[in-house]
Amino acid sequence: MTILSKTFTVLGSILLAHACYSAREHTTLQSPRATAAAGSVSLPVDIIIETIVSTVIIITGLVLGTKPLRPLEWRVWAGKIEREGAEGFTDNSGKVDRDFMGNPFSVLESRPNFVDIRKQRREFAEWLRQKDKVLQGQ
Amino acid sequence: MAPSVLYPPVQLSPAASLELAQTAPAVLKSSPSSVSSSPLFSLVGGSEKSEQWIQYENLILTCLRTGDDQSARECLERLVSRFGADNERVQALDGLVKEATAKNNGELEEVLKEYDQILSENDTNIPIAKRRIALLRSMGRASDAASALVQLLDFSPTDAEAWSELSDIYLSQGLYPQAIYAIEEVLVLAPNAWNIHARLGELQYMAATASGGAANGSYQKYMAEAIKRFSRSIELCDDYLRGYYGLKLVSKALLNGDGAKTSKQTEEGDFALPDRSTLEKLHELATAKLAEIVRRAAAKERGWRGYSEAETAAARELLAQDTAAVQR
Numbered sequence: 001m002t003i004l005s006k007t008f009t010v011l012g013s014i015l016l017a018h019a020c021y022s023a024r025e026h027t028t029l030q031s032p033r034a035t036a037a038a039g040s041v042s043l044p045v046d047i048i049i050e051t052i053v054s055t056v057i058i059i060t061g062l063v064l065g066t067k068p069l070r071p072l073e074w075r076v077w078a079g080k081i082e083r084e085g086a087e088g089f090t091d092n093s094g095k096v097d098r099d100f101m102g103n104p105f106s107v108l109e110s111r112p113n114f115v116d117i118r119k120q121r122r123e124f125a126e127w128l129r130q131k132d133k134v135l136q137g138q
Numbered sequence: 139m140a141p142s143v144l145y146p147p148v149q150l151s152p153a154a155s156l157e158l159a160q161t162a163p164a165v166l167k168s169s170p171s172s173v174s175s176s177p178l179f180s181l182v183g184g185s186e187k188s189e190q191w192i193q194y195e196n197l198i199l200t201c202l203r204t205g206d207d208q209s210a211r212e213c214l215e216r217l218v219s220r221f222g223a224d225n226e227r228v229q230a231l232d233g234l235v236k237e238a239t240a241k242n243n244g245e246l247e248e249v250l251k252e253y254d255q256i257l258s259e260n261d262t263n264i265p266i267a268k269r270r271i272a273l274l275r276s277m278g279r280a281s282d283a284a285s286a287l288v289q290l291l292d293f294s295p296t297d298a299e300a301w302s303e304l305s306d307i308y309l310s311q312g313l314y315p316q317a318i319y320a321i322e323e324v325l326v327l328a329p330n331a332w333n334i335h336a337r338l339g340e341l342q343y344m345a346a347t348a349s350g351g352a353a354n355g356s357y358q359k360y361m362a363e364a365i366k367r368f369s370r371s372i373e374l375c376d377d378y379l380r381g382y383y384g385l386k387l388v389s390k391a392l393l394n395g396d397g398a399k400t401s402k403q404t405e406e407g408d409f410a411l412p413d414r415s416t417l418e419k420l421h422e423l424a425t426a427k428l429a430e431i432v433r434r435a436a437a438k439e440r441g442w443r444g445y446s447e448a449e450t451a452a453a454r455e456l457l458a459q460d461t462a463a464v465q466r
Contacts, residue, residue, distance in 0.1 A: 078332055079376025085444025105331035107299065108324060112199070113230070113265060114272040114303045117238045120203045127152035 008061025015054030230265035314345035339367035386424035
């Protein structure tokens with residue numbers, strides 16, 4: 001959650017708590033008179049307005065704090081993976097989502113169960129040798 | 139982004155896998171060396187995380203690749219102590235370590251015999267069957283690997299990974315129609331896989347160029363299929379560099395050659411080549427899109443940093459060929 005959304009939510013909560021408290025105080029103070037007048041007491045308009053406004057503020061704060069929504073359409077979602085990579089799937093604090101895995105179909109091309117480990121080792125050793133050569137050349 | 143130990147490390151670059159392998163001792167140190175599977179233990183100790191086992195599995199692959207056999211063995215020991223030595227997946231990993239550390243062909247034959255032994259006891263052990271096929275291929279016996287793979291697919295026809303491997307083996311032997319058939323089977327199992335659509339397009343294009351030029355009748359059929367497949371991959375994935383690259387390559391080849399003019403109606407059910415104006419439009423679209431992708435990826439604009447360097451470089455080269463032709 002960003003600071004903005006936190007501020008909104010806290011402010012809204014304080015206002016809502018205040019509205020609740022006011023409503024309670026109002027009914028406590030007014031109940032003897034109301035029983036005397038034999039009718040129900042409606043809350044004053046300012047308390048009602050405060051309740052509604054505070055609820056709206058809380059909702060705004062929570063909505064601001066949600067993660068960006070994920071694309072619904074397949075091609076948009078797939079395009080996002082290709083175009084942005086892991087960067088496109090972060091939460092507000094910049095951490096990559098736990099369930100992000102890139103293109104889920106890339107295993108069909110990398111095929112980890114059929115990996116030719118000896119070839120990979122050879123290639124890696126070759127790469128190391130090249131790198132050493134470059135380093136020695138400098 | 140730093141590579142994570144939670145994804146299969148097969149496609150990593152050597153530098154990235156070295157970086158990852160160097161984290162192995164720290165990972166091994168930070169996690170408990172033995173986790174009991176008894177329910178009592180999980181009450182007393184912390185709950186075990188499933189990611190940890192994936193982590194070990196991927197670390198074995200990376201460490202073997204970078205030659206850190208010690209860490210790989212240690213990871214394997216932990217997997218064995220948790221899942222037992224007769225777990226199919228652990229057996230496959232064990233075989234992988236033996237393959238990687240085998241010094242000569244004799245030792246490899248030993249490993250192969252061991253696989254055969256395991257399979258004779260239980261021939262539905264798919265991880266071991268896959269390792270056996272991979273080892274056969276690695277030892278240069280590709281046709282043996284292909285026939286073993288066909289047998290495996292006979293009793294497990296919904297294994298998309300195996301179909302994809304079969305296609306790759308056929309391709310390495312130059313058997314294009316078979317390779318195309320196998321990759322089509324993958325598409326039946328994963329119809330939304332945009333990279334497989336692009337792969338099929340690439341195979342069709344390779345088959346077309348190998349068929350011997352525009353004079354050959356199958357050339358047009360393959361090219362038409364390739365266009366269709368690349369278009370589908372773009373349809374499934376916005377701004378897909380690989381798809382646009384292929385589309386541009388194929389449409390350019392058709393526009394330059396006389397393939398487009400002699401577009402006669404092929405057999406019924408076949409996809410006829412689109413007419414020249416459509417091809418030109420496709421070519422234009424692919425060029426514009428590629429140029430945009432290359433420009434924005436080179437500028438490292440926000441939201442365009444997911445492309446690999448090699449891919450954008452290749453696209454830039456393809457575009458450069460175009461401008462060179464215009465200047466001449």
